[in-house]
Amino acid sequence: MRRPTAGAALALTTALVLTGTSVPASAATGPFDAFADQELTWGACAFPAQEGTVPAECALVTVPRDWAAPGNGRTLQVSISRVAASGEKLGSMLLNPGGPGGQGTSLPGAIAALQPQLHERYALIGMDPRGTGQEGGFDPETCEVPLDRISQRTDLDARDRSAESIAEHQKTPRAIAEACQSEALAPFITTWQTAHDMELIRLLLGEPKLDYLGYSYGTWLGAKYASLFPASTGKMVLDSSVDFQGRLQAAFEAWPPINQRLFEDTFLPWVTRQFPDDVGATPEEAAANWERGRAWFAANGVSPDDYDSAFVGLGSPFAWTLAALVLAIGVAGANGETPPLTESDLAPQLDTVSRERFGVPLSALTPQAAAKALADDPADYALVPTTRFAVACNDQPTRSAAWYKRLSDQQGPQFPLFGWQYGIGETCGFWSDAPRQQLPQLPAQVTGRILVVQSEFDPQTGYEQARSAVRAAPGVSLISVDDAPFHGQYALDGNPCVDGMVNVFLLHNSRPGSVTCPGIPLPGETEVFPVAGPVRTPAAARTATSAEVAPLPELRAALQEMISEANGPS
Structure with a gap:
């Protein structure tokens, strides 16, 4: 059967749009x-x-x-x-x-x-x-990551630049890359x-x-x-x-600077306007209290990396409210108190976040309850989404793990919120498969x-x-x-x-x-x-x-x- 010309195919497609009928195979090519x-x-x-x-x-x-x-x-x-x-x-x-x-x-x-x-x-x-x-x-498709291949540490802190700490951080992205590349569909x-x-x-x-x-x-x-x-x-x-x-991949590599900018220039000023009695009256006070909260959570079983991550990717009002809640709870824990957040104008939003993220109403959210909920569970890494890593690492040639380690060394001092952590946690650094197609x-x-x-x-x-x-x-x-x-x-x-x-x-x-x-x-x-x-x-x-x-x-x-x-x- 002779194929229709491009003009005839377009006319056929247009006619079928008007009738609501699917385009038959004869209108498609290749x-x-x-x-x-x-x-x-x-x-x-x-x-x-x-x-x-x-x-x-x-x-x-x-x-x-x-x-x-x-x-x-x-x-x-x-x-x-x-x-x-x-x-x-x-x-x-x-x-x-x-x-x-x-x-x-x-x-x-x-x-x-x-x-x-x-x-x-x-x-x-x-x-x-x-x-x-x-x-x-x-x-969805998932990659099965053996638990004995990933870090079992719950006290990881990317600010620790020892060889042991770097190797521990790189265990999980290496294991994810190897597991996902072994999937037949990846x-x-x-x-x-x-x-x-x-x-x-x-x-x-x-x-x-x-x-x-x-x-x-x-x-x-x-x-x-x-x-x-x-x-x-x-x-x-x-x-x-x-x-x-x-x-x-450059979009992910930019996370340290853009998150540091958001944290310092918009989030901290906002949180001091909303909760001055709980986090500090100025961005400088809030930043110092943020460090105190980090130390308190670490002493109560929350990895410093996990604490930092609560302030990364704040792309929605829900995420901002959760981060404000974590900060206020951390400061209260450091002070041996429970913050009176129920008196805030944002109390309804805070209560919603508390129920969804911590499983208790705001009135029952103690610092200890928040710390328990935030503590990392290594079993979460048993299955990871294939699509997230397959697309990010398959689309274009990837950088090496050594390159990402150097990026971490460069970004950490400038953008400490996520700069230390990102590079040594990048799965694509361990991806060895080359792209099969080129994207124009x-x-x-x-x-x-x-x-x-x-x-x-x-x-x-x-x-x-x-x-x-x-x-x-x-x-x-x-x-x-x-x-x-x-x-x-x-x-x-x-x-x-x-x-x-x-x-x-x-x-x-x-x-x-x-x-x-x-x-x-x-x-x-x-x-x-x-x-x-x-x-x-x-x-x-x-x-x-x-x-x-x-x-x-x-x-x-x-x-x-x-x-x-x-x-x-x-």
């Missing part, structure tokens, strides 16, 4: 031929619907294990979800929460509820990427493979173009999809961006369809990463969010400037140039306290409202915490 004729069977989703979300339906898609050899008979299944457009449909938008390894099938229902204008015009599509299992259903869990899964999903949905919203690692995935399939790429919003024109950079033909959104003090994808990507991809626009510290802005932070600009782009095809939005007040506050940082262009006006007045605040907070957690430190 590796997609054998998979594009499958029928999507939509039904109930395996995950429980969260209160306030729009109901979704789910389906399973069969994909080849290896898109480089799609005809070898070995296949996988990935789960997708759909929330249909409530009005006249513009297209289908795939959503990704990042990770690598975040499950995304519950995302459309939440985004649809938070952004009803978007829901009206787009079918929102979620995806549990290969290796992540099915949200609420079958389990070589096929990569961004290159997942981007091909996305292209198949586009074909099965019958869409001529795939629109996209991705957070954090999802910005890398979206940019690489656009690089591999530029003709299939629609509008893209890349929120909290890595440098998608550079190295993915964005071609000029797609840059005019891409909008990047980035907060100034994001501790998980630094502002400099997004700025570097935009500078290396002429034509991409950047919305900078001044004085904003959280990870994930659009639909999550309640910022009307950000949401308005993104919606105008997606709904009315009017993309802004590179502009600056004002941030919104931090938890418990009604005004923005400006901080000098990498955003050089001031916001046009400081009229952004507080996130508390945005609709569905509980759903918004839960979604932002989910995305922050999915993209947290390994």
Whole structure:
């Protein structure tokens, strides 16, 4: 049978979009031929619907294990979800929460509820990427790490630079790398493979173009999809961006400086404004008390590394509240007291965090109870998520363990919060497998369809990463969010400037140039306290409202915490 020409295939695809029918295999080409004729069977989703979300339906898609050899008979299944457009449909938008390894099938229902204008015009599509299992259903791929291969120490402190301490720290990342590389599926869990899964999903949905919203690692995935399939790429919003024109691993290597900056310049000033009687009245006092809390927790069975980690990756209000609680508890323990946090205006949020993280209400949270809950359990490392490490270490050539040790030596004195710890804990330093495919950079033909959104003090994808990507991809626009510290802005932070600009782009095809939005007040506050940082262009006006007045605040907070957690430190 003669294949249709490119023009005929496009016409066929467009016709099928209008009828809602899947694209048959004859409309696909190359590796997609054998998979594009499958029928999507939509039904109930395996995950429980969260209160306030729009109901979704789910389906399973069969994909080849290896898109480089799609005809070898070995296949996988990935789960997708759909929330249909409530009005006249513009297209289908795939959503990704990042990770690598975040499950995304519950995302459309939440985004649809938070952004009803978007829901009206787009079918929102979620995806549990290969290796992540099915949200609420079958389990994700995991690496089985022998417990006798990892450190059994519960007093690890990366500030200890002895040879014994360094070797002890490196046991766990070495064991994880060896275990994950021994998994048969690990070589096929990569961004290159997942981007091909996305292209198949586009074909099965019958869409001529795939629109996209991705957070954090999802910005890398979206940019690489656009690089591999530029003709299939629609509008893209890349929120909290890595440098998608550079190295993915560079985003992780930047964690020490960007977390030190957030801790010193925004978190400590905020926590002293909120809890001056518990942590200190000035950032300098709070920093000194933070050290006292560190020593107290260490004396009560909490690894100094684990204590430090409680203040790393503070990408959501939940994480800030938890860190404030840990700091206040540590200071109280050092003083032989219990902090009167129940009197704070943030007591309801503190109580929620206490119940979720420590298992007791705030009124019953003693320093000793907090220390017991924070103490490390080595058994947690028996199973680790394959996708997180396979993608991060498979996508591009990795640095050596020796290189990361030198990075730790360099970053530690400058960025002690996480600089000592990061380099000697990097799993990719022990990864020996070379990448199987090369990931291209964005071609000029797609840059005019891409909008990047980035907060100034994001501790998980630094502002400099997004700025570097935009500078290396002429034509991409950047919305900078001044004085904003959280990870994930659009639909999550309640910022009307950000949401308005993104919606105008997606709904009315009017993309802004590179502009600056004002941030919104931090938890418990009604005004923005400006901080000098990498955003050089001031916001046009400081009229952004507080996130508390945005609709569905509980759903918004839960979604932002989910995305922050999915993209947290390994």
